[in-house]
Amino acid sequence: MLARGGPGARRTDFGDTASMRTPDFLQLHHEDAAAVRAELAAGLLATPARVAPKFLYDALGSRLFDAITELPEYYPTRTERGIFEAYRAEIAGFLGTGRTLVDLGAGSCEKAAGWLAALQPARYVAVDISVVYLRHALECLQRAHPALPILGLGLDFAAGLALPEAVGPEPRLMFYPGSSIGNFTPDEALAFLRSVQRESHGGGLLIGVDFVKDKATLDLAYDDPLGVTAAFNRNLLRRLNLLLGCEARVEDFDHVAFYDTARQRIEMHLQARRALTLAWPGGERRLAAGERIHTENSYKYTEAGFAALLREAGFRDVRCFSDPQRWFGVFAAR
Numbered sequence: 001m002l003a004r005g006g007p008g009a010r011r012t013d014f015g016d017t018a019s020m021r022t023p024d025f026l027q028l029h030h031e032d033a034a035a036v037r038a039e040l041a042a043g044l045l046a047t048p049a050r051v052a053p054k055f056l057y058d059a060l061g062s063r064l065f066d067a068i069t070e071l072p073e074y075y076p077t078r079t080e081r082g083i084f085e086a087y088r089a090e091i092a093g094f095l096g097t098g099r100t101l102v103d104l105g106a107g108s109c110e111k112a113a114g115w116l117a118a119l120q121p122a123r124y125v126a127v128d129i130s131v132v133y134l135r136h137a138l139e140c141l142q143r144a145h146p147a148l149p150i151l152g153l154g155l156d157f158a159a160g161l162a163l164p165e166a167v168g169p170e171p172r173l174m175f176y177p178g179s180s181i182g183n184f185t186p187d188e189a190l191a192f193l194r195s196v197q198r199e200s201h202g203g204g205l206l207i208g209v210d211f212v213k214d215k216a217t218l219d220l221a222y223d224d225p226l227g228v229t230a231a232f233n234r235n236l237l238r239r240l241n242l243l244l245g246c247e248a249r250v251e252d253f254d255h256v257a258f259y260d261t262a263r264q265r266i267e268m269h270l271q272a273r274r275a276l277t278l279a280w281p282g283g284e285r286r287l288a289a290g291e292r293i294h295t296e297n298s299y300k301y302t303e304a305g306f307a308a309l310l311r312e313a314g315f316r317d318v319r320c321f322s323d324p325q326r327w328f329g330v331f332a333a334r
């Protein structure tokens with residue numbers, strides 16, 4: 001059921017509908033507290049212990065991530081922005097206008113907003129885990145684009161994308177910026193891209209991907225001297241306490257992040273400063289001094305490697321746009 005906004009337009013005394021649209025909202029994902037506790041407990045009891053990166057993003061974690069994107073050491077966000085600005089018209093020409101623009105992990109909707117003039121979408125669909133995160137941004141966007149049909153969708157697409165009929169039957173241009181694809185393993189990424197290709201209805205894909213580069217640059221991007229990434233990672237302990245009922249102490253853990261050249265990925269961990277026990281109702285996990293909880297992987301791709309992945313997922317016509325240093329790739333695929 002649509003949460004609000006009805007048909008997406010409101011008739012005024014002047015009979016003017018197009019200028020008075022309101023966004024529609026549809027919440028399909030429902031958090032199951034018991035399932036979350038079971039998932040967290042299973043991860044902590046595994047060897048090595050792990051917590052899924054999606055738990056990094058509560059209100060504070062999302063703000064800390066926004067702060068990370070402002071750091072001089074964290075190059076992906078500004079490099080992607082530079083590629084978008086340099087090649088916007090060319091990319092739009094390649095992908096075509098008039099599609100339904102589906103923004104995966106939309107958040108503030110800021111990146112998609114920059115594309116509306118060039119892509120002229122027939123409809124904008126913002127997808128995030130909860131419409132609560134989308135409401136304010138979509139209401140602002142609607143004021144700037146009064147005639148654009150807008151849908152906010154609360155959906156968990158981590159395990160594969162399945163869009164509801166409310167998105168409409170038209171070709172969809174899928175938008176997945178920010179190199180979030182790197183937070184999947186390559187196998188998961190392939191399965192996810194296949195679901196994206198299937199759901200695009202022949203539209204296309206615009207996706208940002210972080211490239212393999214020297215270890216020193218990557219290490220610094222994920223372990224900045226100001227300690228913002230450390231705070232982002234250690235905030236996960238506060239979430240564990242809240243969601244699982246642990247009493248983990250933030251000061252008992254160090255942030256550890258490094259690039260593993262052989263695996264082509266950043267690994268992020270929380271490392272115990274001393275031997276300790278994490279206890280929660282119904283379970284506990286002992287950690288030796290120096291033992292780690294694995295909290296995130298961020299895979300890096302070569303241009304050829306990611307283009308091959310897109311082809312394997314079913315996209316035929318693939319183009320890559322990059323920065324002069326070739327640190328980051330924006331792939332347009334049809």
Ligand code: AVI
Pocket residue numbers: 068076178179180181182183221222229296297298
């Ligand atoms: C969201 N994601 C693409 C970020 C990344 O670079 O993998 C998350 C992040 N983790 C630490 N810094 C940024």
